[in-house]
Amino acid sequence: MGLTTIRRRLKFCAGFVRLRIGISLLIIGSLLRPVSIAANPYLAKPGEPVVTVRAATCAVSGGFVHMYSAIDHGIFDKYGIKVNHIYIRGSGISLTALASDEIQFLYCAADATIPGMATGIDGKLIGAPLVGFPYVMLARKDIKRPEDLKGKSIGVTRPGDLSFRLTRVLLKKFNLSEEEVRIRPIGGSQSERYNAMLQDIVQALVITPPLDVRGKKDGFNLIYNLNDLNLPFIYSSLHTNSKMLRERPWLAQRFIAAMAESIYFVEKNPDKAKGSVAKALKLKDPEALQSSYDAYAKSIINRRMIVPANAVAEAVELAKTETNVRRKASEIFDNTFAEDLEKSGFLKELWGGKVP
Numbered sequence: 001m002g003l004t005t006i007r008r009r010l011k012f013c014a015g016f017v018r019l020r021i022g023i024s025l026l027i028i029g030s031l032l033r034p035v036s037i038a039a040n041p042y043l044a045k046p047g048e049p050v051v052t053v054r055a056a057t058c059a060v061s062g063g064f065v066h067m068y069s070a071i072d073h074g075i076f077d078k079y080g081i082k083v084n085h086i087y088i089r090g091s092g093i094s095l096t097a098l099a100s101d102e103i104q105f106l107y108c109a110a111d112a113t114i115p116g117m118a119t120g121i122d123g124k125l126i127g128a129p130l131v132g133f134p135y136v137m138l139a140r141k142d143i144k145r146p147e148d149l150k151g152k153s154i155g156v157t158r159p160g161d162l163s164f165r166l167t168r169v170l171l172k173k174f175n176l177s178e179e180e181v182r183i184r185p186i187g188g189s190q191s192e193r194y195n196a197m198l199q200d201i202v203q204a205l206v207i208t209p210p211l212d213v214r215g216k217k218d219g220f221n222l223i224y225n226l227n228d229l230n231l232p233f234i235y236s237s238l239h240t241n242s243k244m245l246r247e248r249p250w251l252a253q254r255f256i257a258a259m260a261e262s263i264y265f266v267e268k269n270p271d272k273a274k275g276s277v278a279k280a281l282k283l284k285d286p287e288a289l290q291s292s293y294d295a296y297a298k299s300i301i302n303r304r305m306i307v308p309a310n311a312v313a314e315a316v317e318l319a320k321t322e323t324n325v326r327r328k329a330s331e332i333f334d335n336t337f338a339e340d341l342e343k344s345g346f347l348k349e350l351w352g353g354k355v356p
Contacts, residue, residue, distance in 0.1 A: 006022045010149070013165060015138040016195060022207055027240050028189035029075055031269050034053070039345065039346070039349040040257070040346055040349065041344055041346070042079055042253060042254045042257035042258075042344075042346065043078055043079060043080075044078065044079055044080025044081075044254075045080075048080050049080075050077075050080055050081070050082050050085075051080055051081055051082065051251060052081075052082040052084060053081060053082070053083060053084070053104040053105060053251070053255075053320075054083075054084045054086055054102065054103040054104055054105075055067070055080070055083050055084070055085055055086070055096075055103060055104065055105040055106070055107065055255075056085070056086040056087065056088045056097060056103045056105070056106050056107070057085070057086075057087055057088075057106075057107045057108065058088055058089070058090060058091050058093075058094040058106065058107070058108035058109075058112070058113075059087075059089070059090075059109075059189060059190070060087065060189055060190075060191075060235075060280060060281060061190070061208060062208070062210055062277050062280075062281065062289075062292030062295065062296055063109070063130060063134060063208060063235055063236045063295075063296050064107055064207055064236055065266055065273055065276060065277050065292070065293070065296050065297060066129050066236070066259060066262040066263055066266055066296075067085075067107045067236075067259070067262070068276040068277060068279070068280045069262050069265055069269075069272065069273050069276045070083075070261075070262035070265075070274075071085055071276075072084055072272075072276045072279070073265065073269075073272060073276075075258050075261050075262050075265060076255075076258050078258070078261075079254040079255070079257060079258045080254065081251070081254060081255065081258065086103060089114035089189065090157065090161065091109070091116065091162065091323070092110050092116055092160075092161070092163065093114045094106050094108055094113070095113055095117065095121050095123050095239075096121070097183065098122070098123050098239060098241050099121050099123060099241060100253040101241060101243050104236060104240060104241065104244050105244075105255060106123070106238075106239040106240075107236060107237070107238055107239075108236070108237065108239065109162060109234070109235050109236060109237065110125055110128060110234035110237035110239075110307070110311075110312075110315070111233055111234055111235070111315055112161065112162035112311060113125075113237075113239060114234075114315040114316060114319065114332060115160075115282040115315070115318075115322070115323055118315075118316045118319045118323070118325045118326070118327050118332065119319075119323050119324060119325065119326055119327075120327060121325040122241050122242050123239050123240075123241055123332075124239065124240060124241070124242070124245065124331075124332060124334050125234075125237050125238070125239055125307045125333035125334070126238055126240055126252055126256060126307075126333070126334050126335075126336075126337050126338065127236075127237065127238040127256050127259060127261060127305035127307065127334060127337065127338050128234050128236075128237040128238075128302055128305055128306070128308070129236055129237070129238070129263055129301065129302055129303075129305050130188045130234075130235040130236040130237070130296060130300050130301060130302060130309045131233070131234055131235065131300060131302040131308060131311070132227065132233060132235060132299065132300030132306060132330045133225075133226045133227035133229065133231065133233045133235075133300075134208045134209060134227075134235060134295050134296065134299070134300060134326070135166060135204070135205060135206050135207065135208055135226040135227075136206070136208075136212055136222050136224065136226060137170060137204060137206055137222070137223050137224040137226065138194075138197070138204065138205060138206075138207050138211070138215045138220050138221070138222055138223070139152075139203060139204035139220060139221050139223045140200065140203045140204065140220060140221075141219050141220065142219065143203060143204060143221060143223060144223065145220060145223055146170065146173075146174040146176070146223055146224050147174060147176075148223075149171075149174075149176060149180075149203070149204060150176065150179045150180045150181060151180070151181075152181060152182070152202075152203040152204060153181075153183075153184040153201075153202045153203055153204075154167050154181060154182070154183055154184070154202060154203070154204045154205060154206075155184055155186045155193045155196050155197060155201070155202035155204070155205040156183055156185055156193075156205070156206075157182065157185065157186075157187055157188065157193070157321065158185045158187060159185055160322065160323075163193075163205070163206050164183060164185070165322075166206050166226060167183055167206055168183070169226075169229060169231070170206070170224060171230075172225065173185075173229065176269075184201075184202050186201065186202065186345070190205075190207050190208065190211055190232050191211070193205050193207075194207065194211055194214070194215070197220070198218070204223070206226065208295070209275070209288075209291045209292045209294075209295040209296070210277075210281070210283065210285070210288035210289060210291045211288075213285065213287050213288040213291045214285070214288060214292060218238055218246075221261065224253075232308065232310060232311035232314050232315075233311065234307065234308065234311050234312070234315070235300060236296070237307065238255070238256065238259060238305075240252050240255075245334070248304065249337075252337055253337050253340060256305065256337040256338060256341065257341060257346060259305065259315075260303075260305060260341050260346070260347065260350065261350060263305075264300065264303075264350050264351065265299075266297050267297055267301075270293055270297065272292070273293060273297060274289040274292070274293050277289060277292050277293070294302065301322065303351075303355050303356060304338060304341070304342065304347065304355060305338040305341070306311075306335050306338050306339065307333040307335055307338070309329065309330070309333070309335075312329045312332055312333050313329040315329075316328070342351075342355075
């Protein structure tokens with residue numbers, strides 16, 4: 001075989017190897033790429049004007065990690081939505097703002113808003129990224145168990161709110177009356193109520209991660225995990241109003257799609273997600289951030305975002321004992337938008353197959 005022939009064959013082999021490598025990289029790249037425009041019917045079209053909406057969160061919480069991350073990392077932008085994020089303290093005030101269309105979307109614990117919507121306040125649940133109980137009862141050093149709460153005060157935001165109702169349920173569980181244990185409304189955020197416990201103004205309170213980590217470091221006791229109550233509970237959920245559903249249902253659909261992508265983003269990018277929580281909560285403690293991430297990105301995540309009808313029905317039944325209910329449970333939620341994510345193939349494409 002001549003030298004020229006050998007060189008030609010070597011050149012051909014090298015070219016073939018490069019071609020094989022190129023094809024392999026192309027295949028790998030296609031597997032790793034974000035959801036394509038063809039597979040994602042909800043993305044904004046080229047040249048389409050951006051739509052601005054006001055979206056509120058009703059507290060400052062690690063439980064809102066998916067909303068924070070979607071805003072911080074441009075996920076809404078892909079769907080042609082500019083989100084002006086507003087913090088409104090408390091579920092009641094937030095619902096009023098939603099009903100009056102001062103905000104178009106609300107992200108808040110559904111079990112906090114369902115009683116208000118059940119009385120007739122305009123609002124509807126269209127997605128529930130978190131389903132489950134992240135709450136725990138934290139108490140001062142001398143309180144080791146719920147029975148030790150006799151003669152003590154438990155801090156809540158205000159009468160009738162979620163912290164108030166959860167505290168009542170816990171007292172009932174342990175046969176403690178409100179004469180034996182004082183439920184003390186002190187307003188403020190969880191952090192502000194925590195500071196009240198530091199000053200011994202109250203001796204216990206219901207909190208969510210990552211405050212549990214801070215509490216342990218401060219020597220407080222975690223005396224009860226409310227998940228052990230085995231109650232159906234809907235936590236961080238997306239709400240909108242009748243005007244949005246009537247006039248711009250396509251926008252509600254895009255918003256839900258963006259939140260679904262944020263669930264995927266948070267799960268695949270834990271450091272970026274924890275960074276968004278750190279920014280929102282002004283928190284630097286790595287252990288606390290990890291506790292928050294474990295609770296809200298893993299433990300009670302609901303990737304399909306379907307609102308559980310049975311949990312809504314039970315929440316409405318519970319509301320009947322404290323308020324005048326005017327709406328049926330079926331009138332408080334709409335799973336059409338979340339279900340469309342599955343029907344369109346969007347979720348399958350997003351997760352690369354069956355949703356975990």
